[in-house]
Amino acid sequence: MEVNILEQNNEKIVAIKGRMDTITSTDLEVKVSKVWAEPGITLVFDCTGLEYISSSGLRVILSAQKQVSAHGGKMIVRHLSPEVYNVIELTGFAKILTIE
Amino acid sequence: MIQISHLRKTYDNGLEVLRDVNATIGRGEVISIIGPSGTGKSTFLRCLNLLESPTGGSIIVDGQDLLSKQTDVPRLRRKMGMVFQSFNLFNHLSVMDNLCIGPVKLLGKSRKQAEARAMELLEMVGLAEKAHAMPSQLSGGQKQRVAIARCLTMNPEIILFDEPTSALDPTMVSEVLGVIRTLAKQGMTMVIVTHEMHFAREVSTRIFYMDQGVVYEEGTPEQIFDHPQHERTRVFINRIRNYHYVIRSPRYDLYQLQGGMALFCTRYYLSEHIQHQVQLLAEEVLQVIPLDKGEVDLALRYSEECHTISLELLMPPGIVTVWKSPQFAPDALSLSIIQGLCDNIIESVDDTPEGPRVRLIFNLKQNEQ
Numbered sequence: 140m141e142v143n144i145l146e147q148n149n150e151k152i153v154a155i156k157g158r159m160d161t162i163t164s165t166d167l168e169v170k171v172s173k174v175w176a177e178p179g180i181t182l183v184f185d186c187t188g189l190e191y192i193s194s195s196g197l198r199v200i201l202s203a204q205k206q207v208s209a210h211g212g213k214m215i216v217r218h219l220s221p222e223v224y225n226v227i228e229l230t231g232f233a234k235i236l237t238i239e
Numbered sequence: 240m241i242q243i244s245h246l247r248k249t250y251d252n253g254l255e256v257l258r259d260v261n262a263t264i265g266r267g268e269v270i271s272i273i274g275p276s277g278t279g280k281s282t283f284l285r286c287l288n289l290l291e292s293p294t295g296g297s298i299i300v301d302g303q304d305l306l307s308k309q310t311d312v313p314r315l316r317r318k319m320g321m322v323f324q325s326f327n328l329f330n331h332l333s334v335m336d337n338l339c340i341g342p343v344k345l346l347g348k349s350r351k352q353a354e355a356r357a358m359e360l361l362e363m364v365g366l367a368e369k370a371h372a373m374p375s376q377l378s379g380g381q382k383q384r385v386a387i388a389r390c391l392t393m394n395p396e397i398i399l400f401d402e403p404t405s406a407l408d409p410t411m412v413s414e415v416l417g418v419i420r421t422l423a424k425q426g427m428t429m430v431i432v433t434h435e436m437h438f439a440r441e442v443s444t445r446i447f448y449m450d451q452g453v454v455y456e457e458g459t460p461e462q463i464f465d466h467p468q469h470e471r472t473r474v475f476i477n478r479i480r481n482y483h484y485v486i487r488s489p490r491y492d493l494y495q496l497q498g499g500m501a502l503f504c505t506r507y508y509l510s511e512h513i514q515h516q517v518q519l520l521a522e523e524v525l526q527v528i529p530l531d532k533g534e535v536d537l538a539l540r541y542s543e544e545c546h547t548i549s550l551e552l553l554m555p556p557g558i559v560t561v562w563k564s565p566q567f568a569p570d571a572l573s574l575s576i577i578q579g580l581c582d583n584i585i586e587s588v589d590d591t592p593e594g595p596r597v598r599l600i601f602n603l604k605q606n607e608q
Contacts, residue, residue, distance in 0.1 A: 160493065160522060161493060161522060161526065162493055162494075191515065191518070191519070193519055193522045193523060193526075193576075194523055194526065194572040194573045194576055195522075195526075197572060198572060222512065222515045226519065226576065229575060229576050229579030229580070230572055230575045230576060230579070231575065
C-alpha cells in the first residue's frame, strides 16, 4: 500500500493506493495519527487507488473519524470503488462517514 | 440377476484397480456407474463379461458363478452384450453384415432370419437406410447406433455400455443417448459407465459411484445426486473445485493465501468481484479465530454444478468455544463483514484419525456470486 499525505485547498489529503488489510493498516495508522489531532482539520481520504479494504483498514478510518471529530475537525472519504464501498456498507458505516 | 461379491482386479505390475467390489444388479434395472477417471469403472464392466479376468471374488449370473471352471462361459457371456466407446465395428463389412455375422455364426440363424431382425433393429435405431453402407461412411453417432443394434441382434439379457458417448462429437451424443433411453423404456437391463450426469440421473434406476476401487456409494439418482452421504461423492457430483491452505500460526502469510485464491478464481473463470469477496471473507474469518491453538485447514470450494462458493475451516475443537464466546465483541466489525458476506455459517464435528475436528462452513451469499 502506498500512502501520501499532502495539503491542498486547506484540506489534508491522505491518498491511498493498493490494499488496506491486516498487514498494511498499521502503517497507515502511524502516518495518519500524525495529523488527525490537528485542531479544526479537514481530513480527506482520497481512495482513488484503493483496491481492497478489510476490517483492519476500516478501523483506521473509524479511529481517524473519532480523533478528527474530537478535535473539532471534519473528515471526508472520497472516490471509493464499488468494492470498497460495499465493505463499508456491510458494516453500516456508510451512514456515519461522510462519503463523496 | 447378477450378484458381485468381493471382486478384485490387480494387474501384473501390482496396480490394484478393483479392491473389493460388491453389488447386485436386478433384472430390468438400469445402473449407471459414475466416478472419477482411473477408479476402475471400465475395468469393473469388463470383468462382468470376462474381457478382464478378475483376481478374486465372485460374479454370480442367474445362479451360476462366472468364475467357476465348470461354467459354460461363452453361453453365459452371450447373455451380455457390450457396447464400447470406440464402436468396434468390423470396418471391412457393411452395416448389414456387421449385424448378421453374430446371429448366423453363433446363434445358428439363417441369413434371411438374421437380415430381417437386423432390419427391425436398424429401424429402431433410425438407420434403416444405412443398411448397406460401410462403417467408414457413417458418423460417430451413427456408428455407435449400429454398434447398439449389432449388440441387440444377439438377444442379450443385459447390455454393458462402456462410455458409449465419450468418443463422440457433442452434437452426436443425444442421438446415442436417445437409443439407450428407448431401451430403458423397453425394460432392458443395462449397466452404463458414463460421464453424462444428467443422462445418468434421468435414465437410471440406481447409480453406483465408484472411487478408490470400490462401489463407494450407491443409491437412487435422487439419493446420489441430491443427498450424497459421503464427502467424495459430494465433491464429484457437485464438481467441487478446491483450493487448500494450511494456517500454522497467527503469523501466516496473508498474501500467499490471497494470491492462491486469486489464481483459483482466475482458473475457474470467477469474477474479480468474487475474488474480492472470498479474499475478504478469509481475512476476516482468520481475524476472529485464534490461530495459536493448532493447525487450521482452510479450503475455498467452488461447485461448478451449483455455482456456489464456500470457505471451509477444519480445526481443533477448542477453538469453537472461543468463536462462540462474547469475548469477541471487539471484533464486531469483522463479524458484521462475515455475516454480511455469508448466507449461513454451518458448524459440525468431523471424526478424523487425529481425533475430532471442528468444521466451519461459510457459504458465500448467492447474490455475491
